[in-house]
Amino acid sequence: MNLKLTLKYDGTEYHGWQRQPNGITIQEILEDALEKVMKKKITVTGCSRTDAGVHALMHVSNFKCETSIPVHKIPLVLNQQLPEDIRAVDCTLEEDGFNARYHTKEKTYRYRILNCEHNDPFLSRFVWHYPIKLDVDAMKKAAESMVGEKDFTAFMASGSSAKTTVRNLKRVEVEKDGNLITITATANGFLYNMVRIIVGTLVYVGNGKLTVDEVARILEEKDRTLGGVTAPPQGLRLEEVVY
């Protein structure tokens, strides 16, 4: 059986999704829990390698396994083995060929900035606290200028192994609700740190360090050093994956 599993997680305590020697990852915790439930070693394939400290409202992975547990009961059984900050919310049976990593059509990430003097202890795990007032209208214009099928080399962290740096960025929306600024980005795929660099660049527009025109030029010149900072991880959440 090829099983598709959907997780929700608070990534604060983890070194990201992907198993690695230097810290506890969500993949490792999930595979250990699956081993306890299924009584054998399981390897999962994840839709996205979220970074250390990044969260997911909907993270999809798949794994192959025979089991007598009814598929819809797997989340409940698995949650008894998972820590409280990782929850399995759905499990379905897929065709053998389904691959959670390679078959994604579209991903949506959401980033939240708390734009006021004092941070909020009830939000601080999930926002970037930015005390200097940001010009949201300018950020909206710059966000629009980013949208399209383009080479996003300027918005990619070094150390990436992407085969192509062209991505179809379908949406970058900046919204403000009270002190909370939300940036939602949808694409057919994202380069390494791309959303966090988009956000950092929009913040540079919001605080006046960059103009809207300069953002377009940075993209054309494909030079990462000209854009904004890489926004900190805790404000970022993988929101939706479409297959």
Add this chain to the structure above:
Amino acid sequence: MNLKLTLKYDGTEYHGWQRQPNGITIQEILEDALEKVMKKKITVTGCSRTDAGVHALMHVSNFKCETSIPVHKIPLVLNQQLPEDIRAVDCTLEEDGFNARYHTKEKTYRYRILNCEHNDPFLSRFVWHYPIKLDVDAMKKAAESMVGEKDFTAFMASGSSAKTTVRNLKRVEVEKDGNLITITATANGFLYNMVRIIVGTLVYVGNGKLTVDEVARILEEKDRTLGGVTAPPQGLRLEEVVY
């Protein structure tokens, strides 16, 4: 100068408000931060001894201190010394006689129950996850029956040193929004664990272990052993203090 300080905190990592030998408390953290800022030992008086794991949207304390820092700047300076899960949000100058503990007229606490199959990693620090469906209408009726000026011995944990067990419970409101059940309680003061026992008793009504009539009888009989469980701390938050 007698200064009134308002804090917000996520109590997850602390052994409650009051300084004690067995764990780190919010009072201790605050007094240490104030000592760094004011360059001398400061003792604060808090409005409420919140339990281990309980949060506060508005916790008020006062302390006496001479300082050349403008009073409205104290939160900003103090926040540089405080951990992210405790934030100073306001500071004002009060008359010498003001006492944050003894001059409270009214306090409001709010408790949140997440009533669905799976817990939510983004809420789990701040809710009681209760997977069995609760009858909210019955809980509302039982909540109404609790309101009034009464002897609340039945809703007090042992180990309390209260001089009187009579409190004026002005409001107990049960609201439901999706899977989230919110219980808001306002009184002139609360006994030890009183809100958590009110919530535990309402949950016993919601799951059918107690009837609305039995709740009235439990209060009359002043017997703690007849009521519901003491609800876990993480769902509770001190919401407002009125002077």
